[in-house]
Amino acid sequence: MSSGTLYDKVWDLHCVADLPGGATQLFIGLHLIHEVTSPQAFAALDEKGLPVRCPERTVATVDHIVPTISQERPFSDPMAEEMLSTLERNCARHGITLNGLGSGRQGIVHVIAPELGFTQPGMTVACGDSHTSTHGAFGAIAFGIGTSQVRDVLASQSLAISKLKVRRIWVGNRLTDGVFAKDLILHVIRTLGVKAGVGYAYEFAGPAIEVLSMEERMTLCNMAIEGGARCGYVNPDQITFDYLKGRAEAPVADIWDRAVAWWSSLASNDDATFDDEIHFDAAAIAPTVTWGITPGQGIGVDERVPVSEQLDPADRPIAEEAYRYMDLAPGQPIEGVPVDVCFIGSCTNGRLSDLQAAAAVARGRHVAEGIKAFVVPGSEQVARAAIKEGLDEVFREAGFEWREPGCSMCLAMNPDRLEGSQISASSSNRNFKGRQGSASGRTLLMSPAMVAAAAIAGRVSDVRQLS
Amino acid sequence: MTETIAFPQGPIGHVSGRGLVLRGDDIDTDRIIPARFLKCVSFEALGEQAFADDRKELAGEHPFDQAVHQGASILVVNDNFGCGSSREHAPQALMRWGIRAVLGVSYAEIFQGNCLALGIPCATATPDQIRALQDAVAVDPTAEWTLDLQALTFSDGSTSQTISLASGSLDMLRTGQWDATGQLVARDVELTRTMAALPYLNGF
Numbered sequence: 315m316s317s318g319t320l321y322d323k324v325w326d327l328h329c330v331a332d333l334p335g336g337a338t339q340l341f342i343g344l345h346l347i348h349e350v351t352s353p354q355a356f357a358a359l360d361e362k363g364l365p366v367r368c369p370e371r372t373v374a375t376v377d378h379i380v381p382t383i384s385q386e387r388p389f390s391d392p393m394a395e396e397m398l399s400t401l402e403r404n405c406a407r408h409g410i411t412l413n414g415l416g417s418g419r420q421g422i423v424h425v426i427a428p429e430l431g432f433t434q435p436g437m438t439v440a441c442g443d444s445h446t447s448t449h450g451a452f453g454a455i456a457f458g459i460g461t462s463q464v465r466d467v468l469a470s471q472s473l474a475i476s477k478l479k480v481r482r483i484w485v486g487n488r489l490t491d492g493v494f495a496k497d498l499i500l501h502v503i504r505t506l507g508v509k510a511g512v513g514y515a516y517e518f519a520g521p522a523i524e525v526l527s528m529e530e531r532m533t534l535c536n537m538a539i540e541g542g543a544r545c546g547y548v549n550p551d552q553i554t555f556d557y558l559k560g561r562a563e564a565p566v567a568d569i570w571d572r573a574v575a576w577w578s579s580l581a582s583n584d585d586a587t588f589d590d591e592i593h594f595d596a597a598a599i600a601p602t603v604t605w606g607i608t609p610g611q612g613i614g615v616d617e618r619v620p621v622s623e624q625l626d627p628a629d630r631p632i633a634e635e636a637y638r639y640m641d642l643a644p645g646q647p648i649e650g651v652p653v654d655v656c657f658i659g660s661c662t663n664g665r666l667s668d669l670q671a672a673a674a675v676a677r678g679r680h681v682a683e684g685i686k687a688f689v690v691p692g693s694e695q696v697a698r699a700a701i702k703e704g705l706d707e708v709f710r711e712a713g714f715e716w717r718e719p720g721c722s723m724c725l726a727m728n729p730d731r732l733e734g735s736q737i738s739a740s741s742s743n744r745n746f747k748g749r750q751g752s753a754s755g756r757t758l759l760m761s762p763a764m765v766a767a768a769a770i771a772g773r774v775s776d777v778r779q780l781s
Numbered sequence: 782m783t784e785t786i787a788f789p790q791g792p793i794g795h796v797s798g799r800g801l802v803l804r805g806d807d808i809d810t811d812r813i814i815p816a817r818f819l820k821c822v823s824f825e826a827l828g829e830q831a832f833a834d835d836r837k838e839l840a841g842e843h844p845f846d847q848a849v850h851q852g853a854s855i856l857v858v859n860d861n862f863g864c865g866s867s868r869e870h871a872p873q874a875l876m877r878w879g880i881r882a883v884l885g886v887s888y889a890e891i892f893q894g895n896c897l898a899l900g901i902p903c904a905t906a907t908p909d910q911i912r913a914l915q916d917a918v919a920v921d922p923t924a925e926w927t928l929d930l931q932a933l934t935f936s937d938g939s940t941s942q943t944i945s946l947a948s949g950s951l952d953m954l955r956t957g958q959w960d961a962t963g964q965l966v967a968r969d970v971e972l973t974r975t976m977a978a979l980p981y982l983n984g985f
């Protein structure tokens with residue numbers, strides 16, 4: 315059993331009671347809601363005649379269904395319009411602040427809560443969305459929940475849940491040029507597999523993690539869930555505090571100093587014990603690209619699609635399925651695979667530094683003929699900051715479309731989607747069959763810089779060779 | 782398809798019904814219910830949309846479409862079932878199609894929690910046991926099976942196999958406390974106490 319870790323400390327502070335069934339009632343410090351997983355929860359609340367327990371601890375936005383070309387209301391898709399107006403009604407009725415379109419604060423829920431300063435170290439954060447693990451970057455315990463649990467949190471600001479084990483993912487050395495947090499997490503998942511994290515929280519630690527910016531830490535924790543770990547976190551440090559300082563919802567004046575003192579005390583103790591520990595060498599990681607239909611099917615850009623015999627027997631059936639679905643041959647180099655669509659955005663890689671990295675590749679170059687490439691900022695704030703730096707112009711000049719913020723083609727609940735068996739280079743987080751809106755659409759996951767490089771070349775390319 | 786059996790309610794001691802085999806590891810929630818069907822403000826229509834894309838691809842040959850499996854209620858799957866998105870639409874779709882229990886090697890955590898919140902047991906057995914049970918179930922799709930949460934067995938009278946369930950879930954299902962809202966709301970005094978001790982709610 316783990317002890318003295320950040321996870322243990324935060325867990326203990328939030329325990330309300332032991333429940334008869336053996337689960338723990340855990341207080342939720344920050345509840346994030348959006349239009350897709352909340353309407354049924356509000357309806358269930360009404361059915362039970364219950365109010366929202368802590369509307370002031372509930373933060374709402376709209377992200378999944380918003381169009382990225384024109385966000386004029388009513389939306390042209392009546393169902394999308396109904397989902398947003400349902401959220402607006404529910405928020406108004408229950409006194410919940412909705413960070414809506416045009417508020418200057420709207421965006422993907424996992425982008426806005428950190429940038430507005432809602433997400434802070436030591437909190438428990440829940441949201442009806444599996445990528446809630448993102449918020450662990452601040453040293454919070456953050457995890458995704460289903461709609462019945464959204465109802466429970468609305469009703470009681472708490473959840474019936476069981477404690478996880480803690481695995482430390484220790485990453486030595488440093489990432490090299492052209493290799494990003496996205497590559498690191500794809501490498502971790504590729505190495506450990508997509509279910510290794512089931513039952514665990516992942517603590518990311520070590521020299522390579524300590525130097526990552528907050529945005530990179532968010533990318534890392536965001537995809538912990540793709541490795542099966544419902545939550546991932548990084549211990550809070552000066553980089554965390556510097557990021558939070560001055561944010562809209564962050565503590566101010568003398569409260570700030572007390573907050574920093576408390577936050578600092580939460581980091582895992584030097585003598586903390588973990589249930590498990592695994593080491594990685596950051597310097598050995600190359601830009602990583604997925605070739606298959608699970609995020610664990612990744613390889614270095616300089617590698618070949620694995621042949622079945624190289625794989626663990628348990629992984630072969632899904633590899634066979636992936637060869638067929640992706641129309642990629644075992645043994646084929648991934649570099650050079652032609653792409654049709656290039657998507658930069660999502661809660662994994664839709665923040666300012668992601669756009670900067672992609673723009674650095676795009677600047678002075680042009681998207682290859684016949685390729686559709688588009689950039690969807692993660693939030694209105696990200697869009698504003700990027701425009702201020704002229705990144706929108708850099709992208710436009712390079713032949714990328716510049717869109718309005720939202721989830722967009724990460725899961726294609728809005729009009730942005732693949733057609734037929736198109737293949738995309740995507741900075742998002744899931745390459746499941748049909749994920750990007752076409753039942754036969756194909757997805758190659760990679761970092762934003764690698765997506766930009768693919769857009770320029772029209773095929774998967776090693777961004778390190780573009781300088 | 783119209784709903785024939787009632788949704789789970791109260792204590793669940795066993796689930797009886799016909800079995801249905803769905804082979805494959807890592808079947809994700811995007812496959813169980815593709816994202817376009819998340820565009821809804823109620824779960825009602827989801828039963829017909831379960832595995833929509835897989836069913837389209839198999840043109841009538843998907844187990845959820847085969848006439849012989851209509852009315853089946855126990856789904857027998859393999860490893861890491863329900864991985865990916867947290868969408869409760871996935872278990873909702875299965876439940877509305879008619880599934881009342883799942884048996885497999887392992888599940889993604891959020892999926893398992895979502896099932897529990899609906900009163901759907903996610904039972905486990907070893908990979909070898911599951912393979913054997915899948916074969917046994919597939920041999921006669923009309924056979925009645927019982928997933929017994931007291932005896933912790935899955936049997937059809939002739940074949941019987943020991944199964945497991947996470948102890949927390951098991952108690953909650955047996956006692957009917959899987960619908961957690963009531964219990965959580967009832968402990969508001971303790972909740973208020975917890976809140977009063979949290980630095981970030983009290984000016985640090």
Ligand code: SF4
Binds near residue numbers: 377720724725742743
């Ligand atoms: S960007 Fe993608 S993964 Fe992130 S919240 Fe939106 S749909 Fe989910």
